[in-house]
Every structure is written in structure tokens, then in C-alpha cells.
Amino acid sequence: MNLLKISTSNLKDKPLTSFLSILLMALGIAIISLLLLAGKQIEEKFTRNVAGIDMVVGAKGSPLQLILSSIYQIDAPTGNISMEEANRLTRSPLVKSVIPLSMGDNYQGYRIVGTNPKYLEHFQAEFEQGKVFENPMEIVVGAKVAKNLGLKVGDSFASQHGYDQEGHAHDAKKFKVVGILKNTNSVLDQMMVTPLESVWEVHDEGHHEEEVGKGANALKLLEEDNNNVEANSPMDEGKEITSMLVKFRNPAMGMMMARSINLNSTLQTATPAIEINRLFALMGFGIDALKLIALVIIIVSGLSVFVSLYNSLKERKYEMALMLSMGASRTRLFLLLLLEGLIISVLGFVIGIILSRLGLWIMSENIEQNFHYDFNVLSLLKEEFWLFLGGLFIGILAAAIPSLGIYNINISKTLADE
Amino acid sequence: MIATQNLSFAYATDKQFTFPDFSCADRETMLILGKSGKGKTTFLHLMALLLKPTGGKIQINNQEISELSVSAAADFRAKNVGIVYQKPHFVHALSVLDNLLLSNYLAGKNQAKDKAKHLAESLGFAEHLSKKTTQLSQGEQQRVSIARALMNSPSVILADEPTSSLDDDNCLKVIELLKKQTQEIGASLVVVTHDQRLKDVVEKRIEL
Numbered sequence: 001m002n003l004l005k006i007s008t009s010n011l012k013d014k015p016l017t018s019f020l021s022i023l024l025m026a027l028g029i030a031i032i033s034l035l036l037l038a039g040k041q042i043e044e045k046f047t048r049n050v051a052g053i054d055m056v057v058g059a060k061g062s063p064l065q066l067i068l069s070s071i072y073q074i075d076a077p078t079g080n081i082s083m084e085e086a087n088r089l090t091r092s093p094l095v096k097s098v099i100p101l102s103m104g105d106n107y108q109g110y111r112i113v114g115t116n117p118k119y120l121e122h123f124q125a126e127f128e129q130g131k132v133f134e135n136p137m138e139i140v141v142g143a144k145v146a147k148n149l150g151l152k153v154g155d156s157f158a159s160q161h162g163y164d165q166e167g168h169a170h171d172a173k174k175f176k177v178v179g180i181l182k183n184t185n186s187v188l189d190q191m192m193v194t195p196l197e198s199v200w201e202v203h204d205e206g207h208h209e210e211e212v213g214k215g216a217n218a219l220k221l222l223e224e225d226n227n228n229v230e231a232n233s234p235m236d237e238g239k240e241i242t243s244m245l246v247k248f249r250n251p252a253m254g255m256m257m258a259r260s261i262n263l264n265s266t267l268q269t270a271t272p273a274i275e276i277n278r279l280f281a282l283m284g285f286g287i288d289a290l291k292l293i294a295l296v297i298i299i300v301s302g303l304s305v306f307v308s309l310y311n312s313l314k315e316r317k318y319e320m321a322l323m324l325s326m327g328a329s330r331t332r333l334f335l336l337l338l339l340e341g342l343i344i345s346v347l348g349f350v351i352g353i354i355l356s357r358l359g360l361w362i363m364s365e366n367i368e369q370n371f372h373y374d375f376n377v378l379s380l381l382k383e384e385f386w387l388f389l390g391g392l393f394i395g396i397l398a399a400a401i402p403s404l405g406i407y408n409i410n411i412s413k414t415l416a417d418e
Numbered sequence: 419m420i421a422t423q424n425l426s427f428a429y430a431t432d433k434q435f436t437f438p439d440f441s442c443a444d445r446e447t448m449l450i451l452g453k454s455g456k457g458k459t460t461f462l463h464l465m466a467l468l469l470k471p472t473g474g475k476i477q478i479n480n481q482e483i484s485e486l487s488v489s490a491a492a493d494f495r496a497k498n499v500g501i502v503y504q505k506p507h508f509v510h511a512l513s514v515l516d517n518l519l520l521s522n523y524l525a526g527k528n529q530a531k532d533k534a535k536h537l538a539e540s541l542g543f544a545e546h547l548s549k550k551t552t553q554l555s556q557g558e559q560q561r562v563s564i565a566r567a568l569m570n571s572p573s574v575i576l577a578d579e580p581t582s583s584l585d586d587d588n589c590l591k592v593i594e595l596l597k598k599q600t601q602e603i604g605a606s607l608v609v610v611t612h613d614q615r616l617k618d619v620v621e622k623r624i625e626l
Contacts, residue, residue: 001516001519001520001529002523005516006509006511006512009509009511009512009516010511012511013510318507319507319508319510322503322508322509323509323520323524324492325466325468325495325501326496326520326521326525327492327493327495327496327497327524327525327526328492328524329492411468412463412468415463415468415503416459416460
């Protein structure tokens with residue numbers, strides 16, 4: 001017998017009311033915690049993948065789309081650009097290095113990107129197995145792809161056109177796996193990388209046989225259009241790429257160059273930092289609104305604690321007087337009631353944290369299936385400590401206000417009246 | 419033992435009570451009879467230190483207690499006075515056993531589970547110890563509240579209309595139990611009631 005036992009007995013005695021209070025607290029905590037977790041992980045992923053890239057050059061269109069497709073591999077590309085025109089840029093003394101990217105195919109939903117070995121160096125990728133590609137149609141597979149598809153060095157497969165599994169299969173040309181990468185914790189884990197020439201080879205051959213419109217998605221149509229236009233132009237036999245990642249010697253000077261490219265060519269440049277900030281600003285608005293909703297839920301939970309304690313204190317007035325007559329001090333009984341609010345807050349917090357992890361895990365499974373992006377689920381955040389204190393504060397405050405009534409009970413009158 | 423002298427109390431200037439002196443030795447039973455409105459419960463609350471008298475003296479075990487501070491009075495009451503109320507009230511979220519142990523806990527004493535079981539056996543509700551108090555009949559509840567008053571082996575048991583809601587059979591049983599149990603622990607028993615049935619079973623009595 002102690003205060004804790006009396007408190008828990010009181011909570012168990014009103015299971016539905018206690019359940020509601022705990023549930024509300026847990027929901028509020030879970031939503032805020034989930035937002036914190038997801039926001040943090042997204043930001044981390046985005047920042048890690050963007051490191052070291054000052055500018056992306058691609059076809060005209062949405063700069064955000066260009067960044068998302070070329071750096072994060074989560075949106076469709078803006079279109080193709082001529083390799084020749086892109087190469088002209090690389091001669092500028094301001095440019096430190098460039099990495100060309102050519103996209104358009106996938107295998108089982110994982111993107112195949114044509115590039116050069118510098119792309120692997122950019123991510124400081126190490127090989128689990130095998131080596132880097134040297135010839136066309138050789139392919140290096142990211143850690144997660146290899147694991148999920150069970151690919152090993154020596155395997156071969158035909159790619160599918162587009163960015164999902166429904167694309168037309170390029171059966172005639174098969175890729176051969178020459179290397180498996182170690183986990184880099186970046187977008188590279190979800191990709192397959194091959195020389196630029198492979199992408200050209202696959203498409204040169206398949207190009208004229210494809211029937212536009214048959215099971216093709218909008219993206220494919222767009223790309224076919226582009227290809228057709230290029231193919232029809234008499235003077236250009238040149239190769240095409242999707243985009244180019246650029247590192248400057250001096251980023252400030254680079255910005256000037258970016259401006260002149262945007263003005264004077266058919267190309268478009270995008271600065272990852274700027275676009276990502278813009279994206280976060282857009283998302284931030286939604287996240288703030290959700291946080292507000294969660295906060296309201298937590299406050300309602302506090303209100304629910306308040307109302308249930310207020311009501312039960314009226315019912316339990318005699319009980320309180322009885323305990324006072326049996327030697328309990330008013331402060332002790334006040335603590336007893338506070339403890340009920342405290343237990344609800346702590347239980348709500350723990351359940352909320354568990355729920356948020358569960359939610360993130362489900363989200364992660366989903367995102368991984370659809371976008372091949374994954375989240376790391378089990379990290380506890382510093383912000384959640386503040387969330388804990390906030391939850392405790394609301395629980396205790398909600399319990400304290402009605403419990404102050406303890407100090408006004410007239411023992412003799414209460415005992416005599418009933 | 420418990421004794422009072424010139425005890426008086428006023429709720430307001432037009433609502434004053436003065437109470438007759440009495441003294442009740444250890445193992446003795448004192449019946450205080452009075453109709454409603456005569457201040458029976460007030461008298462009991464004064465003896466229980468739930469109210470502070472406006473005048474007069476109260477001694478329990480030859481200690482003057484009317485001048486004790488609020489917290490000292492609460493402590494003294496918890497250790498030396500057991501109260502049986504007219505209607506048996508409990509902390510209803512707790513089991514019968516826990517309600518008994520609560521008495522030890524709030525008085526700051528060791529929680530005597532064995533004693534609770536022993537009392538439950540001699541008062542005949544041993545099989546109900548793990549039940550909620552609301553699951554018990556009125557008579558059973560009254561016996562539990564007697565056991566609760568005995569848990570700290572107090573020097574005085576004060577009973578406020580312990581029998582008024584019981585039938586003749588139960589009325590006699592309860593008063594015999596109270597007498598027997600208080601004698602066993604060597605306490606004084608003071609019963610405040612309007613129940614005339616008790617006249618025949620208690621020799622010492624005063625009327626308000």
C-alpha cells in the first residue's frame with residue numbers, strides 16, 4: 001500500500017476515462033514525435049546526398065524537379081540535353097569537376113543511371129564485391145538493390161524502359177553485374193550505375209521499334225518526343241544525357257556562371273541548396289499545421305485529465321475526508337492526485353513514442369517500396385526530451401488545478417453530511 | 419481511556435453545544451444516547467479531534483489533547499483513535515484488504531497483513547478480502563469498517579450510529595463484536611447513537 005498503488009487503483013477503477021486521457025496524450029505525442037523524426041531524417045538524407053554538388057545542369061523545366069531527379073532520384077527528369085552542349089560548359093576554368101547522368105531505365109523499379117566512375121567516387125562508395133564498370137553494359141549495383149533483388153556479381157538482366165516496372169523491356173541487350181557496393185547511407189544504395197554508353201546502346205537499338213502509347217506512361221511519351229525531335233534534326237548525330245552534376249572551384253563565381261547559362265542557352269541550372277530550402281519551406285508549412293493539431297490534441301488530453309479528476313474529486317470528496325481523518329495530510333492527498341495526472345502523462349508519452357516509431361516504420365516500408373527511400377527508425381531525439389517535459393507539465397497542471405480542492409475540504413462537515 | 423470535562427462547541431453564536439462530562443476506562447463501553455440535533459456527531463468529532471472545541475478538555479490515556487495543533491491532532495488520531503462511521507465508507511477503488519492496510523499506511527505504521535487477515539476471520543469476512551468493498555452487503559461493510567478501526571490497535575474506538583441501519587439481529591451482532599474486539603485490544607469503546615435497542619446491552623450510558 002502506497003500512494004502509487006492508490007493512484008493506479010483509482011485509474012484502473014475508471015478504465016474508460018483513463019484510457020481516453022492516455023490515448024489523447026499518446027496521439028498528440030505520437031504525431032509530434034513522428035513529425036520530428038520524419039522531418040529530421042528527411043533533412044538528413046537530403047543534406048547528405050546534396051553534399052559536394054554546387055549546381056545541376058539539365059533541360060529547361062522546374063529547377064526543383066531537376067534537383068529531385070538528378071540528386072535524389074525521386075522525380076522524373078526534366079528532359080534530355082545534348083552531351084556536346086553540356087561538355088562545352090566543362091571547359092570553363094570555374095568548373096572543378098562534372099559528373100554526367102543519363103537516366104531512363106529501371107530494373108524492378110530500381111533506377112539504372114548511366115554515368116562515369118566519378119559518380120561512385122563522389123559518394124566515396126566502396127565495393128562489397130567485384131569492381132567498377134569498364135565497358136558498356138557492365139553495371140554496378142547499390143547495396144540495398146543487391147540485397148532486395150538478390151543480385152550478385154556475374155548476374156545479368158534486361159532493363160525496363162521508364163522509372164517503374166511497367167515499362168517496356170529492353171530484352172535484346174542485357175546488363176551484366178560487375179560490382180556490388182557497400183552501404184553508403186545515400187541515394188546510391190537504391191541505384192544501379194553503368195557507363196553512359198550502356199544507356200545509349202540500349203536505346204539506340206530499341207528506339208525505333210518501340211511503339212509509343214502502348215502501355216507507356218506520360219514520362220516515356222515525353223522522352224520519346226524528345227528523342228524523336230533530336231533524331232529528326234538532320235545535323236545532330238550527337239549523344240544525349242539527362243543532366244550533369246557540377247562542382248565549382250569557387251561557388252560564388254559559379255553562381256555568375258549559372259546565371260549566364262540560364263540566360264544564354266537551352267540549358268537550365270539549379271542550385272541544390274536553394275531548391276531544397278524551397279522544398280523544406282513548402283513542407284514546413286504543412287508540418288507546422290500538423291504540429292499545431294498535435295498540440296491541440298495534447299491540450300485536449302490535459303482537459304480530459306482535468307475534467308475526470310474534477311468530477312471524481314466531487315465523487316471522492318468523502319473518500320478524501322476519510323483518508324484525512326485516518327491521518328493523511330492534505331499535501332499527501334494532493335500528491336496522490338498529481339500522481340494520477342503524472343501516470344497518465346508518462347504512459348501517454350511512452351505509448352506515443354512507441355506509436356511514432358511504429359508509424360515511421362510503416363511509413364518507411366511504404367516509402368521504400370514506392371520511392372526506394374528508407375528511414376532509420378530507432379533513434380531517440382533530443383526534441384523528444386522536451387516533448388516529454390511538455391507532456392508532464394500539461395498532465396501535472398491539469399491534475400493540479402482540480403486537486404487544489406483538497407485544501408478546502410472540511411473533514412468534519414464532509415464526514416457528518418453523508 | 420478517554421475523559422471529557424466541560425466540553426463545548428459552537429458552529430455559530432446561535433448554535434452552541436455543551437456536553438456532559440464523562441469518562442470511559444480501558445475495556446469499558448460508554449453509550450451516548452441522544453435524538454437527532456442534539457449534537458451527537460459533533461460530540462464524537464470533538465473526541466476524534468476532527469473539530470476543535472471552543473472550551474473544555476479531552477484526555478486520552480491521560481494526555482490532554484484538546485490543545486494539539488492540526489497536524490499533531492491528525493497524527494494522534496491516526497495512532498490512538500479508531501472511528502466507525504454511521505455509513506461504511508471506503509476508498510472504493512481499493513480492495514477490502516487494501517482498505518484495511520490503508521489505515522496502517524496513513525498512520526505511518528507497518529502494514530500488518532496478518533493482522534488484517536486475523537481480524538477478517540474473527541469478524542467473518544475473510545473470504546471477501548480481495549473483493550471491492552462495493553461487492554459486500556451492508557452488514558459485511560459495517561464489519562469491515564470495524565476491522566479498519568481496529569487495525570492500528572487504538573486506545574479508543576469511537577462509533578457513530580454503528581447499528582442504526584441494521585436489523586435487530588445484525589444490530590446485536592455488531593455491538594457484541596465491537597465490545598469483544600475493543601476488549602481484546604484493551605481499548606475504550608464510545609458508541610454515540612439514538613438506537614434505543616443498545617440500552618439493554620450496555621450498562622454505562624449518558625443522555626444528551
